[in-house]
Amino acid sequence: MSLSTHATPSGYLLPSIHSAPPFFTEQPNPTTQSTATEQWIRLIISYARHRKLFVLRVEDAETPGSEWDEILRNERINRRILPDHLSNVMATMVSKNLAGYEPAKQTRSALIYWRLPEEWAEVLYDWVVSVGQLNSILTFYDITDPPLESALTNIPVPLLRKAIAILGKTGRSQMIAIADGEGVRFLARSK
Amino acid sequence: MALRRYTRQVDGTIPVQALLYNDEELLASQDGVGIYDGSQKAPDHQVGTIHVTSHRLFFLNAQKARAKSFEMSLSFIVQTEYYAGLFKSSAKITCHLSGTPVGLGSSEQDGAHVAQFDSWECEVCAYRNPPGFSPSAARICDLCGVPRTTVPTPITSVSSYHLSTSLPTSALSSSTSLPSGSRSSHGTKPTSIACPACTFLNHPSLRSCEICSTDLPQVSTELKSAPSSRPITPDSDDDDNTPSKSIKISFRKGGDKPLYAVLKRALKTKSWEENGTASLRDANSNDTDNRNAPGRSGISGILRTVETSAKGRETHMNDALQDLEAFMVKAKDMVKLAAELNEKLTAVSSSSGKGSDVVLTSGVAEPEEATFIRSSLSQLGLKMENTPVTLDMMKDERKWVDELARELAHVLQGSSTSVDHTGGMMKNRGIIALDEVWGGWNRARGVALIPPSTLLQVVPHLPAHTNPTIRHRAFTSGLNVLHTPPYSQAAFGARISSFLMMSGPKTTVEISTVEDLTVALVSEMIDDVEKVGGVMRDDSSAAITGGGSGTGVELKWWGNVFQGYIWDGQE
Numbered sequence: 001m002s003l004s005t006h007a008t009p010s011g012y013l014l015p016s017i018h019s020a021p022p023f024f025t026e027q028p029n030p031t032t033q034s035t036a037t038e039q040w041i042r043l044i045i046s047y048a049r050h051r052k053l054f055v056l057r058v059e060d061a062e063t064p065g066s067e068w069d070e071i072l073r074n075e076r077i078n079r080r081i082l083p084d085h086l087s088n089v090m091a092t093m094v095s096k097n098l099a100g101y102e103p104a105k106q107t108r109s110a111l112i113y114w115r116l117p118e119e120w121a122e123v124l125y126d127w128v129v130s131v132g133q134l135n136s137i138l139t140f141y142d143i144t145d146p147p148l149e150s151a152l153t154n155i156p157v158p159l160l161r162k163a164i165a166i167l168g169k170t171g172r173s174q175m176i177a178i179a180d181g182e183g184v185r186f187l188a189r190s191k
Numbered sequence: 192m193a194l195r196r197y198t199r200q201v202d203g204t205i206p207v208q209a210l211l212y213n214d215e216e217l218l219a220s221q222d223g224v225g226i227y228d229g230s231q232k233a234p235d236h237q238v239g240t241i242h243v244t245s246h247r248l249f250f251l252n253a254q255k256a257r258a259k260s261f262e263m264s265l266s267f268i269v270q271t272e273y274y275a276g277l278f279k280s281s282a283k284i285t286c287h288l289s290g291t292p293v294g295l296g297s298s299e300q301d302g303a304h305v306a307q308f309d310s311w312e313c314e315v316c317a318y319r320n321p322p323g324f325s326p327s328a329a330r331i332c333d334l335c336g337v338p339r340t341t342v343p344t345p346i347t348s349v350s351s352y353h354l355s356t357s358l359p360t361s362a363l364s365s366s367t368s369l370p371s372g373s374r375s376s377h378g379t380k381p382t383s384i385a386c387p388a389c390t391f392l393n394h395p396s397l398r399s400c401e402i403c404s405t406d407l408p409q410v411s412t413e414l415k416s417a418p419s420s421r422p423i424t425p426d427s428d429d430d431d432n433t434p435s436k437s438i439k440i441s442f443r444k445g446g447d448k449p450l451y452a453v454l455k456r457a458l459k460t461k462s463w464e465e466n467g468t469a470s471l472r473d474a475n476s477n478d479t480d481n482r483n484a485p486g487r488s489g490i491s492g493i494l495r496t497v498e499t500s501a502k503g504r505e506t507h508m509n510d511a512l513q514d515l516e517a518f519m520v521k522a523k524d525m526v527k528l529a530a531e532l533n534e535k536l537t538a539v540s541s542s543s544g545k546g547s548d549v550v551l552t553s554g555v556a557e558p559e560e561a562t563f564i565r566s567s568l569s570q571l572g573l574k575m576e577n578t579p580v581t582l583d584m585m586k587d588e589r590k591w592v593d594e595l596a597r598e599l600a601h602v603l604q605g606s607s608t609s610v611d612h613t614g615g616m617m618k619n620r621g622i623i624a625l626d627e628v629w630g631g632w633n634r635a636r637g638v639a640l641i642p643p644s645t646l647l648q649v650v651p652h653l654p655a656h657t658n659p660t661i662r663h664r665a666f667t668s669g670l671n672v673l674h675t676p677p678y679s680q681a682a683f684g685a686r687i688s689s690f691l692m693m694s695g696p697k698t699t700v701e702i703s704t705v706e707d708l709t710v711a712l713v714s715e716m717i718d719d720v721e722k723v724g725g726v727m728r729d730d731s732s733a734a735i736t737g738g739g740s741g742t743g744v745e746l747k748w749w750g751n752v753f754q755g756y757i758w759d760g761q762e
Contacts, residue, residue, distance in 0.1 A: 046762060
C-alpha cells in the first residue's frame, strides 16, 4: 500500500488518505464513515481556503472540469467521490455549521465556511478600517470587487450579508437603501 | 324311513358350493359313495359324491343328479359308527338320526325354508338381513342379535311339531284322515285369520292385515299345499313303519377315514347351533313367547354385548401394558449388561494396549472381537460409548441436555479417547453451519432423532464439553454456525485485517480462498468484521473510468486505513 501525500498542480498538498480508494466509497460502518467524513470536511475546507473557493455544488462531483476536481477526483487511483457521498458530506458540514446551504431550502449547493461568518465579520471590519472607509457608505460591489484585491474579493453576497448582519448586532454597521440597490455604512466601534 | 324323513331333495346339477349357506363351509368331499337307508341299500342312491359341510351332509347323485340328490342337516345326527370294511364289504359310516325329521312337514319347512332365503328387515334395528344364511342363523338379526319376530317360522314350526309328533305312528294308515286332523289342529275351516299384532280378523285370502299391514300367518296356503305333498308320502313307503333312524354311507372307493374324521369334527363343532338355535331352543322349551328373555336379544342384549367387548378390550389392554412393563424392566437389565460388557471391553483393550509388547498375538486378535461385540451391541441399540442419549434414559431434562451436549461434542470433535481417531465433523474445519451439524448428528444417532429445537437447546452447553471450545454464532442474515476459537469474531477480524494490511486489498472470493471457507460464509463474517470497523470497503463503482454500477462491480476489502489517521495534508 502506497499511501502518500501528493502535491497538486495548484500547489495544494493532498493528504495521504486521499490516495486510499476506500476513502471514495461510502462505508456502511457508521464509525468508519464518520472518520472518513471528518477527513473529507477537513480536506474540503482546507482546499477551499487554499483556492479561495466559496461554493461547493453536488454537480461538482458529477462532471469533471470543476474547480474542485483536484480533491473530488483522484486520477492516480481511478477513484472519484460519488454525488450521493458528497451530498452526505455536505449535509454533515451544514449540521456542524461549517457550511450553509445557499440558496436555503435545498441541498445541492452550499457555501463553505472556511472562515466562519463571525470571522468574516471581523475580517470585513478590519478591511474597512484599513482602507479608511468608516462612516462612509459602501455598495456591496465596492466590497466584493475593490480596486485593490483584498481578502474579501469575490466573497459571495449572501456571506457578505451575514457578516454585515453580525457587525450590525454590535452596532458597527448599518444597512442603507440607496437608489440602485443597497449600501452599508460602517461605524466606529461603539463608544 | 329315515332317508326320506330326514333328508331334503336338492338339485344335484348345481355345484355344491352354490348350495351352501353364507355361513356354511365345505369341509370334505368323497366320490364313489353309496347310501344305505337303515340297513338296506337305497336303490336310487348308489353312486354319488358325499360332501360334508359345517352344517349339512350333501349327497349328489352321479346318475340322477337332478332328482335323486339330497341334503341332510348334521343336527339330526346323534351318533356315528365306523365300520372299516371286510373282504368285499366296503367301509361304512353309520349315522344314527333323531330329532324332528323334515320329510313329513316338508311343505311347511319348505315354506320356512323359502322364507329363509328372502332378505328380511329386522324389526328392532331395521337392518336388512341378506338372504343365504343357514336356518338357525337366519332366525336372528345379523346386526343386533334379536330373533326374527315376523310370523312364519316360529308358528309353523310349532304346528309342524304337532304334526310330527302325531304323525309317525299314523303316517301310513291315516294318510287320508290327516288333512282333517291338521285342519282341526289349526282350528275350524278358516273363515278369518286373526292378525297376530292387532287381533283383527282378516279375510283368509289376505296376506297382510287390513288394519296394521302385519303379515298374516298363511294358514290357507299351508293347507292347500299339504294335500299335494301328502300323497307322495305313502306311495313309495314300502318299508315297515319301525323307525329305522339311521343311514349308512358306504365308501366304495375308499376315502372313508379322512371323511369320517371330518364328519366327527363337524359334529363336535356344532356350528349350526352357533348363532341362534340355542336361544330358539330356550324359547321353545320354555314354551313361551318371551323373546325378550334375558338371553342375547333386545337392547339389553346389545348393551351386554358392548359391555363384554369393552371388558375384553380392557383385559387385553391390561395384559399388553403388563407385558410392556415387564419388557421395560428387562430392557434396563439389558442396558446394564451392555454397560458392564462395554466396561470390561474397555478395560481389556486398555490393559492390552499397555502390555502390547507382552501379548502381541492376542493384542491383535482382541480388538477385532471387541469391535465385533461393540458393533453387535450397537446393532441392538445398546452401544454404550456412542449410545444415542434419549430423554427416558435421563432423570431430568437438564441432565439430558448436558448428556446431549457431550454426545454432540463427540460427533463434532471425535471421541477424546484413543479408541478411534476418526475425528468428528469439525476435524478439518473450524466453522460449520448449524444445519449441517443437525443433519450429521442425527445421521450419527440413527435412532431417536433430535429435533432442531433441542439442538438449539443443546448448543449453549457445548463449550463445557469441547476442547478447543466450540461456540455458537449467529449472523445477521440468520445463518447459524458452530466455530472453534480461531473463528470467533475477534480472532477472525484481527486475522483478516492484518492479512489485508500485509497483502493488500482483497476481494471476498480471494479471502475465502485463503481461509478455505465458502464465499457466503466468508462474506457473512467479513460483514461482521466491517461492523466493528475492522475492514473497510472499496467499491469500484466509485471508479472514474470503468467500473461504475453495472458490469464488473467489485468490492475490495481494505484494512481500516482510517483508524488512527493523522492529517498529513495541507493545513
